[in-house]
Amino acid sequence: MEHILGECEAAGRAHLWSLAENFLRQRDVDIPNEPTATLQLGAPLCEAKDEEGDARIGETRLLRIVMSETTYLVWKVRCERVVEWEAEPEREHSKPELTERWYAAINARLELDMKKSDKRLAGKRATPTQRVLATWTGSLQNESDLPDDWTGVMGVLVGRPAVRPNG
Known part of the structure; x- marks a missing residue:
């Protein structure tokens, strides 16, 4: 698990974590670039704090969502690469594909939150x-x-960087 989530050098993991880091930076929330497996699995315990050390409620919730979704996507693309593409060991996920999948995952969580806030539905x-x-x-x-x-x-969609990464 430590290798898959925190050490694997296969294409994708680092890119997904850079997307998460850049996205959270919009809200002035810092995470380590490519966090360890321990930090990823402990995401529900993470807190975003202000200068006085007080928890920032909205930012903490966003941090936990982004950490969890990114960890799960790292796991999913690794399983695709190792299990589904076993016969094609050179095949890798492209950066544009990973970017689209990451934003789709985060937007799906946003949409779920919006639905869960609707008293008629929930x-x-x-x-x-x-x-x-x-x-x-x-x-x-x-x-x-x-x-x-x-x-x-x-x-409603989450914001994307003004300049999309190449590749």
């Missing part, structure tokens, strides 16, 4: 809208064009 178990807003605000595409409560707006 009922008593609905995630408070303020929690969803605190988690994702500051990370969205065209955010200035969105209403203050964008949780019911279809087509």
Whole structure:
């Protein structure tokens, strides 16, 4: 597990973690580039803190989501490469494919949060809208064009870097 999540030199792992790091940097949240397996598996315990050492609730929740989703995607692409592509050992995931898959995973979590905040869909178990807003605000595409409560707006996506990586 330590090798797969934290040491493997195969293409993909480092790129996925650089996407996570750059995305979180938008919200002034730092993670180590290519975190260890221990840190990845301990993601639910991670906290984003302010200068005084107090937890930043929205940023902490976003950090945990991004860490968990990135770890899972690292695992999935490794399994594809080793198991599904066993007969093609030279085959690797391209950076554009990995980038698209990472953003798709993060956007799927955003969409799930939006659905879970809808009291008509989730009922008593609905995630408070303020929690969803605190988690994702500051990370969205065209955010200035969105209403203050964008949780019911279809087509909201997480922000992407202004310049997409080449390759």
